[in-house]
Amino acid sequence: MRQSNAIIELKGVSKTYQIGDEGYVALKGIDLTINHNEFVAITGPSGSGKSTLMNILGCLSTPTNGEYQLNNQNVANYDEDQLAHVRNHSIGFIFQSFNLLPRQSVLQNVIHPLKYRSMSSVERKRRALSALDKVGLGDKVNSFPSQLSGGQRQRVAIARALVTEPEILLGDEPTGNLDSKTTQEIMALFDQLHEQGQTVVLVTHEQDIADHCQREVRLVDGLLASDVSKERVSWGLAC
Amino acid sequence: MLNRIFHSAYEGSVAAIESIFAHSFRSALTTLGIIIGVASVITVVSIMEGLSQGVGNQLKDLGSDMVTIKAHTNTELEMLGVTNQLTYDDYLLIKSKVLGIKDIAAKMRAFSFGSEARFGQYSTHTQVIGTESDYQNVVNIFPVEGRFLSNTDDAKRRRVVFVGSSVLKKLNLPSHPVGEFILLGEEWFKVIGIAETRGSLFGFDQDNYIIAPFSTIRSLNGTDRTNNIDIVFRPEVGVDLALLNDRIRSLLRKKYRLTEPEQDFFEFETAERTRKQFSDITDSITYVAAGVVGISLIVGGIGIMNIMLVSVTERTKEIGIAKSLGATSRIILTQFLVEASVLALFGGVVGILLGYLLAGVVFMFMPVIGSLTVPAWAIWLALGFSGIIGVVFGIAPAIKASKLDPIDALRYE
Numbered sequence: 001m002r003q004s005n006a007i008i009e010l011k012g013v014s015k016t017y018q019i020g021d022e023g024y025v026a027l028k029g030i031d032l033t034i035n036h037n038e039f040v041a042i043t044g045p046s047g048s049g050k051s052t053l054m055n056i057l058g059c060l061s062t063p064t065n066g067e068y069q070l071n072n073q074n075v076a077n078y079d080e081d082q083l084a085h086v087r088n089h090s091i092g093f094i095f096q097s098f099n100l101l102p103r104q105s106v107l108q109n110v111i112h113p114l115k116y117r118s119m120s121s122v123e124r125k126r127r128a129l130s131a132l133d134k135v136g137l138g139d140k141v142n143s144f145p146s147q148l149s150g151g152q153r154q155r156v157a158i159a160r161a162l163v164t165e166p167e168i169l170l171g172d173e174p175t176g177n178l179d180s181k182t183t184q185e186i187m188a189l190f191d192q193l194h195e196q197g198q199t200v201v202l203v204t205h206e207q208d209i210a211d212h213c214q215r216e217v218r219l220v221d222g223l224l225a226s227d228v229s230k231e232r233v234s235w236g237l238a239c
Numbered sequence: 240m241l242n243r244i245f246h247s248a249y250e251g252s253v254a255a256i257e258s259i260f261a262h263s264f265r266s267a268l269t270t271l272g273i274i275i276g277v278a279s280v281i282t283v284v285s286i287m288e289g290l291s292q293g294v295g296n297q298l299k300d301l302g303s304d305m306v307t308i309k310a311h312t313n314t315e316l317e318m319l320g321v322t323n324q325l326t327y328d329d330y331l332l333i334k335s336k337v338l339g340i341k342d343i344a345a346k347m348r349a350f351s352f353g354s355e356a357r358f359g360q361y362s363t364h365t366q367v368i369g370t371e372s373d374y375q376n377v378v379n380i381f382p383v384e385g386r387f388l389s390n391t392d393d394a395k396r397r398r399v400v401f402v403g404s405s406v407l408k409k410l411n412l413p414s415h416p417v418g419e420f421i422l423l424g425e426e427w428f429k430v431i432g433i434a435e436t437r438g439s440l441f442g443f444d445q446d447n448y449i450i451a452p453f454s455t456i457r458s459l460n461g462t463d464r465t466n467n468i469d470i471v472f473r474p475e476v477g478v479d480l481a482l483l484n485d486r487i488r489s490l491l492r493k494k495y496r497l498t499e500p501e502q503d504f505f506e507f508e509t510a511e512r513t514r515k516q517f518s519d520i521t522d523s524i525t526y527v528a529a530g531v532v533g534i535s536l537i538v539g540g541i542g543i544m545n546i547m548l549v550s551v552t553e554r555t556k557e558i559g560i561a562k563s564l565g566a567t568s569r570i571i572l573t574q575f576l577v578e579a580s581v582l583a584l585f586g587g588v589v590g591i592l593l594g595y596l597l598a599g600v601v602f603m604f605m606p607v608i609g610s611l612t613v614p615a616w617a618i619w620l621a622l623g624f625s626g627i628i629g630v631v632f633g634i635a636p637a638i639k640a641s642k643l644d645p646i647d648a649l650r651y652e
Contacts, residue, residue, distance in 0.1 A: 060563060060645045081567045088565020099560045099649065103261050113564040115250050118242065160564070 006069070007167050007199055008034040008057060013066035013076075014222075015052050026052040028222040029066065034168075034201060039194045041210035042203045044219035051172070053219065054203045058091050058170045059083045071167055088116050092161025096173035098153045100145040100160075106132065107141040110160045117164075131163040132156075135189060151182035158189060162198075169193065171202040175209060187212055244569075251573025255581055258550075258574075266582055269546040272539025273586025273628065274593060276532050277621045281594025283528040284617040286601055287521045289610065294517050304480065304510070305377055308333075308470040308487065311506040323504035324467040327457070329491060333470060336490055339483050343472035344374040349423070349456045356410060356449060357422040363409035367423060367449045369456025370471075377471045385417040385432030392431075393452040400428040404436040405446035423449070426459065480509070536624060539586065540632035547579050547636035551643075558640055559648025572641035579633020580626055587625030591618055 015027040026049045034040055044050045055061045056068060059075055062083070068076040075086055087093075100109045110128040132138050135155040145153055154174060161169055171190070175183040187209065194200050202209060210216045218226040259266045310323045330345040349367035356365050374380075375387040382401070392399050400421065402412075412419055412430070420427045428451060437445035474483050484507050491505060551558070558571055595613055602611045 055646050058563070060649075081569070084562065084565050084567040087563060093563050095649070099556070099563075101557060101560065104257075112561070115253075116565040116567070116570065118246050164565075 005035045006033045007036050007038075007071055008032065008201075009067075009069035010056075010063075011067040011069075013053075013056060013063040013068060015049070015056065015061070016064045026222055027056075027063070030219075030222075030224055032217060032224065032227075034199065037194065037197050037199055038201075039190070039199075039214040040201045041213035041216045042201065042219065043205060043207070043210045043216055044225070045205070047221075048219040049222040050203050050205075050219050052222075054170065054172055057168075057201065058093060059086045084116075088113055088164060090167045092158075092164060092166035092169045094154070094157050094161050094169065094171040094174045096176040098145070098150075098157045098177070100153060100156055102145050104144075105141065106137065106143050106145070106148070106156050109145065109156055110163050112160060113164050127163050128159070131159040134162060134193075135159045149182070150178050151185055154178060154182075154186055155189065158186075158193075162193070168199045168201055171200070171204075173204055173206075174202060175204075175206070183209075248573050248577070251570055251575075252577045252581075254574045255578035258554075258578055259581055259585070262550075265546065266585070269543055270539070270582050270586030270589070272542040273536060273583050273625050274539075274590040276536040276539050277587050277590025277625060278594035278597060279535065280529060280532045280621050281591050281613055281617060282597040282601065283532070284525060285594070285598040285611060285613045287525045287528075288612050288614055289598075289602060291518050291521045292610070292612065295514055305379075305471060305473055306480065306484070307508040308472075308505055309508060310467055310504060312504070313502060322467075325470060325505055326466050327468055329494070330468060330470050332490065332494060333472075333487055337483070337486055339475050339478040339486075340472050341475045342373045342376040343470065344371040344377055345453055346370040346374065346469045346471055347453060347456050347460065347467075349451070349460060351424065351459045351461065355424070356406060358410035358412055358419070361409065361411045363406060363447075365403075365406050365409075365447050365449055367451065367456070369451050369453040369460075371453050374450070374471065377473045380434050380437070382432040383435050384415065385430070387432055388450065388452050393454050396455045396458055397452055398426060398428045398455060399431045399452065401432045401434060401450040402430055403434050403446040403448040405444050406449055407433055409447075421449075423451075533624075536628055539625075540583070540628035543579055543582055543629065544632035544636060546582075547575060547633055548639065550578075551575065551636050551640040554640075555643060555648045555651040558643050559645050559651065562643070562645035563649060568641040571643075572637045575637035575640045576630060576633045579637065580629035583625040583629030583633075584622065587622045590625070591621055594621075 010030050010032040013027055013030045013032075014025065017024045017026055028049075030053065042050050042053060052061075056063050059070070059078070060083075062068075062078065063076050066076065067074055070086065071090060073086075075083065078086065093099075101112065104112070107125070107128055110131055111124050114124040114127060129138065129141065132141060135158050137152060137155050137159065140148065140152065140156075145156065148156065154177075158169075158174075169190075174190075175186050178186060190200050190202070200213075202213060204210055215227070215229040217224065218228075308325065310325045312321060312323045316323070327345060330343075334340070334343050347369045349369060354364045354367065356363055356367070370388070371393055372388050372390050381387070383404075385401075387401055388399070391397070400423075402416070402421075406412075407416060410421060412421075416430045416433060419430045421430060422428075428449075434446065434448075439445055474480055487507075488503060488505075492503070495504070497503070558566075561571065591613070595611075598613070599611055
């Protein structure tokens with residue numbers, strides 16, 4: 001049962017970077033399974049390898065060794081085009097610095113990932129508007145990122161991640177640039193998406209964010225140090 | 240597969256055009272090299288085209304069916320000191336034996352008395368030729384006043400002249416000069432007629448000549464130096480000119496018993512040939528100009544490459560975002576390639592318009608006959624070439640962009 005429910009399955013994943021003549025081992029054999037509709041935080045101090053893990057999970061890079069089953073496909077050996085396809089179809093990225101295109105409107109930003117699919121522009125727009133509605137920005141479609149607050153920008157980024165209906169939402173310090181009130185709002189939005197069945201994986205070094213998640217996977221020095229599932233701490237108590 | 244390629248081409252193009260308009264000022268500056276290059280091609284080509292068109296029209300006025308037979312000496316013989324000649328006997332032979340000639344005249348340059356003509360205190364240099372009355376029918380010159388040479392003038396070796404309108408002006412002859420005497424060398428000639436003005440051709444004055452009877456000039460020239468003449472004729476309507484020329488050629492060759500390896504000592508000059516010679520000149524000017532312009536297009540291409548490389552660096556983050564959202568390398572490659580090509584093509588289009596404008600200005604200030612035409616091939620060539628420049632110089636930046644690692648690109652600030 002648990003097996004079939006797994007969205008992400010890492011087996012012995014390691015990653016070595018070549019820096020000059022020396023190899024730097026960022027991940028030293030990670031086994032990790034994330035199931036459908038889990039809300040997972042990946043934590044760890046700087047240099048623990050959590051960014052590397054995040055890049056592998058997001059198919060931005062491939063492991064040096066090991067197996068990565070994403071939705072029952074072994075993507076560890078995929079070539080660049082296949083990875084691009086997986087990123088477009090299965091992964092919704094949310095970045096700390098939002099990474100919106102400044103010259104494009106909110107709507108165009110949200111449509112962006114759909115441009116890499118064959119789809120009519122009407123359908124693209126329909127999906128983008130529905131994603132923007134989900135994050136509560138239905139009234140800002142024609143604004144530009146510079147006209148929005150940090151929280152609103154991150155909502156646009158989440159809408160952009162959701163518009164492709166990905167299997168997992170992958171947040172890299174999604175609240176790192178936000179104040180505590182906005183952080184609260186964004187986390188509430190993640191909660192809401194999680195309740196609607198979305199699998200959410202957040203990489204963070206903030207303990208209160210990690211505490212908010214169902215499960216905390218902690219990395220230290222490229223190894224899995226702990227993997228704790230717990231009752232979720234309600235955000236209100238954490239404040 | 241084809242669908243995917245088409246899709247990435249489409250998405251790449253849309254992104255490219257968006258990006259060009261986002262940096263419209265920079266795009267305009269970038270493409271300036273191409274604009275200047277293409278504008279110069281179009282200007283040069285249209286001027287050359289207009290010029291040869293104008294010349295073509297003028298040659299048509301001259302009578303495109305007039306033929307001149309001239310003595311011709313090849314360089315080899317010339318170095319041996321031999322000069323071939325056409326003689327009056329040759330002329331008589333052709334006149335009597337060849338059918339299909341409407342009008343024919345012998346023509347001889349006067350050289351016994353320099354080229355100076357005098358009237359009172361005025362003098363000018365001009366071309367003095369001796370010819371027969373039929374000459375006016377061959378060349379189509381007609382008097383505006385007085386008359387042309389007659390057969391009697393020739394038979395009696397009269398010292399009379401028919402004068403081109405430029406000579407009239409330069410010698411400051413009275414407004415009705417018929418009956419006045421002018422001095423050629425040391426000989427007095429009576430003016431019997433004034434020719435219609437023909438204007439200038441290739442910048443040469445077509446009215447600076449004096450015509451005297453053939454026999455007069457021949458006797459003044461004497462026989463000690465040369466008997467060489469030119470023969471001008473006009474074929475009858477409907478006669479195949481090439482065939483006629485062949486007939487004349489074999490007649491002359493037979494007369495002098497020329498056998499096969501020996502070359503003709505004469506040549507035929509037709510208006511068609513003159514036009515071809517002229518178009519050879521304009522063509523070679525066009526080619527030289529095209530070469531120069533080609534260099535400027537390449538410089539323009541390097542400008543585009545430079546800006547595209549800057550643009551790739553500048554948009555590294557954007558490329559990273561696009562890749563993280565699922566853009567394949569091919570889409571990124573297409574985007575930058577299309578961007579470079581569209582820039583170059585845009586330059587091409589603006590260049591064509593600018594070139595057209597420049598040519599128009601030149602045509603306004605240059606008294607060339609002929610209308611402003613930009614041939615279609617020049618437009619297609621300019622567009623094609625700028626498109627190719629865009630692709631050739633866009634490929635390096637595009638590859639650079641497409642090869643960016645998404646993680647590094649996302650981290651780029």
